[in-house]
Amino acid sequence: MKILIKKILFNTCSLINMIVYKKNRIMIYGGNYLDDNSEAMFRYIISKNEFDIVCVSTNHLVYNKTDRFKIVKNNYLNALYYMFTSKVVLDSSYHTVMMKPSKKQLFIQMWHGIPLKYMNGYKSPINYSQYFSMFFSPSPNIDRLMLQTFGAAKDKLITAGYPRCDYLFESAKNCELLKNHKINIVWMPTYKHGLGISVTNKTIPILTDENVSALEKMLVHYDICIYIKPHRLEKEDMSVFLSKNNVTNIVLITDDDLFELNIPVYKFLRGADALITDYSSVFYDYLLLDRPIGFTVDDFDEYKCKVGFIFDNPTSYMPGELITDIDGFMKFINDVAVGNDQYKNDRHRVNEYVNHYKDGCNSMRCYDMIKRFIENGITE
Numbered sequence: 001m002k003i004l005i006k007k008i009l010f011n012t013c014s015l016i017n018m019i020v021y022k023k024n025r026i027m028i029y030g031g032n033y034l035d036d037n038s039e040a041m042f043r044y045i046i047s048k049n050e051f052d053i054v055c056v057s058t059n060h061l062v063y064n065k066t067d068r069f070k071i072v073k074n075n076y077l078n079a080l081y082y083m084f085t086s087k088v089v090l091d092s093s094y095h096t097v098m099m100k101p102s103k104k105q106l107f108i109q110m111w112h113g114i115p116l117k118y119m120n121g122y123k124s125p126i127n128y129s130q131y132f133s134m135f136f137s138p139s140p141n142i143d144r145l146m147l148q149t150f151g152a153a154k155d156k157l158i159t160a161g162y163p164r165c166d167y168l169f170e171s172a173k174n175c176e177l178l179k180n181h182k183i184n185i186v187w188m189p190t191y192k193h194g195l196g197i198s199v200t201n202k203t204i205p206i207l208t209d210e211n212v213s214a215l216e217k218m219l220v221h222y223d224i225c226i227y228i229k230p231h232r233l234e235k236e237d238m239s240v241f242l243s244k245n246n247v248t249n250i251v252l253i254t255d256d257d258l259f260e261l262n263i264p265v266y267k268f269l270r271g272a273d274a275l276i277t278d279y280s281s282v283f284y285d286y287l288l289l290d291r292p293i294g295f296t297v298d299d300f301d302e303y304k305c306k307v308g309f310i311f312d313n314p315t316s317y318m319p320g321e322l323i324t325d326i327d328g329f330m331k332f333i334n335d336v337a338v339g340n341d342q343y344k345n346d347r348h349r350v351n352e353y354v355n356h357y358k359d360g361c362n363s364m365r366c367y368d369m370i371k372r373f374i375e376n377g378i379t380e
Contacts, residue, residue: 013099020084027086030057037092037110040163044363098131113281136160139356161357167266169360178271182223186272191231205296211326219249222337287351293320294332319346
């Protein structure tokens with residue numbers, strides 16, 4: 001019944017959209033949180049100050065005020081109105097309101113990462129690909145995965161680097177969070193309790209009340225700090241764990257912390273000397289920095305069974321230390337501390353495969369395409 005209601009709603013919105021006048025305006029759909037590729041493009045478009053732009057989002061960073069942009073609260077009415085009346089709409093997730101773009105509109109799905117985990121979009125009862133003019137694919141090698149993820153036609157794919165990656169090429173000097181230690185490591189675990197699936201009961205991968213003190217001693221010895229940046233829905237459990245164990249060199253960084261300092265996540269990531277993650281697509285982007293990556297895979301078999309991977313051999317696309325226990329975790333920390341980098345060639349191999357553009361100009365290319373469409377009605 002829910003699927004039927006959605007189809008009726010989306011089709012009705014699509015019909016209305018075909019007859020509503022479009023302004024030379026860009027809309028960005030940020031949802032409850034403006035982040036990721038949507039945030040990066042919003043900031044870039046504001047800096048150009050050539051077109052009117054509106055962002056529909058409830059939580060966001062602070063931007064230099066101009067007369068050509070505004071941010072409105074995320075709700076159905078705002079989303080519908082600005083989608084109906086804007087010539088270009090940008091999104092980087094699947095938000096609630098969907099409609100087919102008219103011939104005078106460009107709806108771009110930038111998405112939020114190269115898929116590693118399994119996503120069966122092509123089997124969805126709702127063909128979401130019909131609601132976008134094009135989908136970004138970061139490399140021709142990834143086209144097959146994007147087609148499988150979204151069920152989109154190949155002619156809707158465009159090779160485009162993710163705008164958020166431009167932050168990785170900017171100066172990290174202004175990141176107040178990464179100043180006080182010799183080595184800074186950012187840890188970004190995957191959210192593992194979504195879509196009705198609970199992959200693990202662990203608060204933090206690998207770490208327990210029994211082994212965290214040994215890790216803390218190593219971190220203090222090498223003057224290393226690990227900044228854990230969890231999914232916003234898992235921050236409370238991690239905060240309790242770290243407070244209970246009284247650690248100083250493992251620090252929780254939340255979205256609220258970054259918002260308070262007005263720092264985009266990827267600008268924060270730019271300052272990291274190494275990355276720890278698991279199945280999050282963040283590591284594909286971090287490859288652009290050519291720095292060590294560790295993967296916590298203690299739940300690999302469970303994750304493969306409950307969620308699955310889009311690659312047949314996922315570990316061959318994970319160019320770094322595969323960490324299954326505390327000993328492996330501490331080995332990775334030690335290797336980073338002493339400069340023992342065994343995975344440089346693997347990182348280069350995967351980076352060449354997944355990142356077509358490596359120049360920090362992704363936002364510019366996307367903007368130029370949008371500008372051509374608004375001014376001339378073409379994207380080529």
